[in-house]
Amino acid sequence: MSQAVRGGGLAAARWLARLAVLAAAGVLAVLVVALGSGGLLVVVYGLLGLVVCAVGGWWFLAYRGVVRIAGAAVAVAAPVAVLILFTVDGLWLMALLLALCWAATLACAKAALRRSRPWRPRRPRRVPAVSRPRHPVIIMNPKSGGGKVGRFGLVERAEALGARVVLLDPSAPADVTALARTAVAQGADLLGVAGGDGTQALVAAVAADHDLPFLVVSAGTRNHFALDLGLDRADPARCLDALTDGEELRVDLGTVAGRAFVNTVSFGVYADVVQRPEYRDAKAGTALGLLPDLLIGEGVRRLDGHADGTVLAAQQALLISNNPYGPADALGAGGHRPRLDSGTLGVVGIRVESAAQAAALAVRGAQSSGLSVLTARRVEVTSELPEIPVAVDGEALRMPTPVVVTLRPRALRVLLPRDRSPVTAPAPRVDWRRLLRLAWGRTP
Structure with missing residues (x-):
């Protein structure tokens, strides 16, 4: 990349960072100016609606009967009630303005951070002299x-x-x-x-x-x-x-108790659900029928994870991936892994035991105590039981404890067509200190 192109990208990143800061200042200005006319209520209503929706969702998943029906009603009614309150109190225009300003803030901030440090996918190491297979x-x-x-x-x-x-x-x-x-x-x-x-x-x-x-x-x-x-x-x-017309790349291969996996290994709630024979034909119905027992009922089982030097105690679920998923895709749902040759496992631990913890998870996300996201080279999963359910790339298995998950770095030679889609850049985390330095400070 030429110095001119690099400099032009950095200049654009600076202006995007300044726009992000100005948009964030606009959010604060609208709140301050509108304090007397209900500006603070917009934030309070929004947060309250999010918390109530999360509580309703927990009731729906963790209970049966009347409580489950009430939870579903609460989860649906909460956002509707927030919209009604905005309309009745004449706050809908202010809420819309705040939402647009905040969306612009995040969009400009992520674009600025991405441009300031251009992401180039590190393709797995190539094997030279790839010849066409004969057999x-x-x-x-x-x-x-x-x-x-x-x-x-x-x-x-x-x-x-x-x-x-x-x-x-x-x-x-x-x-x-x-x-x-x-x-x-x-x-x-x-x-x-x-x-x-x-x-x-x-x-x-x-x-x-x-x-x-x-x-x-x-x-x-x-x-x-x-x-x-x-x-x-x-x-x-x-x-x-x-x-x-192919090229050969080296990628990591995960192993769980000696068995290979290319995507994820799941322990806990999900692994328990997929063990049931009826799950394949009725996934949603089977999960909803089992979750109350698995979350807070008689079927509750906790797992301990030892990820290198970190202990994840009494987890309801552990999800371990062959290389980490991107920050926004930690649970592996519809997301992607920007690399398959990092030599590390992605580890997600979940422990939510009450409506209050569900609400904290909804508001704080990865910062809440109910969610742990980290990387490791070796994970050991232990339990009080001699054998536990494990879902390996979606397949239901049972394995004796302790279960050890590791990687074989660059062990797999994958032959790929040269004409294929580039790996998508992961969305960067919004680092406000870095953003402020980028906007008006000195950037190396």
């Missing part, structure tokens, strides 16, 4: 993703590119790991999977053990691993382009 073997699950293998003609496309396809039989569950090992024994020089994250992980472990390239075909339902590799989840056939 690729791809395992395909025809049921995965609602039948994407058939809809996108993946079998025909892969065979036309010279790959041998092993098509799983939905009526006869197969040992995917054994199939991959057999393929290696028969001379495969590449292993691939068209399926979900769970199937991807099983075959990826075999590829890593034999130091073979691994091909990801995004034919699953969510395919978080494919997303974070920049692959097209809407058209899995494009993933097969790597067979003829």
Whole structure:
């Protein structure tokens, strides 16, 4: 990057930082000027509505019967009541102005911080001299993703590119790991999977053990691993382009009690829910039926996590990811991991035992005592029970305690098409001190 371009980006960042500070000052000015006409009430009503909504949500999740119905009513009624109060007291225009100013503040602040320190995704380390595989073997699950293998003609496309396809039989569950090992024994020089994250992980472990390239075909339902590799989840056939025009990247491979995972390992409430046979056919109904017992009832079980030197005591749930998710995506819901080669695990601990803690979590977010977000190289999960439920890439398992989660840094060679989407820059945290220095101070 030339000095002129770098300087121009820094100048734009300074002006955006100044706009953010001015917009924040505008929020304070509106509140101060409007103190006598209800400006403070806008903030009070807004915070009160958020707290009441969180309390209603907790009642809905943690109780049954009348309390659950009341919780649902409260959660829905709280924001409606806030809007009504704004209208009755003539505060809606002020509330709208404050909301717009605050939205502008956050937008300008994040843009300024992003421009002041341009984010360049650190692609995993490349392996030189990538040659086209001569004997690729791809395992395909025809049921995965609602039948994407058939809809996108993946079998025909892969065979036309010279790959041998092993098509799983939905009526006869197969040992995917054994199939991959057999393929290696028969001379495969590449292993691939068209399926979900769970199937991807099983075959990826075999590829890593034999130091073979691994091909990801995004034919699953969510395919978080494919997303974070920049692959097209809407058209899995494009993933097969790597067979003829690909580049090889090194990424980390997670392990839990010796079993590989590519996305997340869950302990606690979620792992308990997915163990139930009825969960697959009725996810929402099964979860709502079990949560009261798992959160505050007879089924309550607490877990202790030891993440390097940090102790997470008596957690209701632990979510551990193969590399951390971005700050706004800590729970891994619809988010992404900006890197897959950092050599660290993302760790999220959740402990919410009352309506008051639920309200604190809603208001304070990651700053509340109910949510812990950190990174580690090794996590050990312990419990009073000799065996606990574990969800590995969404698959329900049971493992003896203690359960150890680690990473195999850069153990997996992933073959990817050169023509793929860039990794999205993570949204930066708003650091006000840095923003003020950027606006009117000296920036290195």
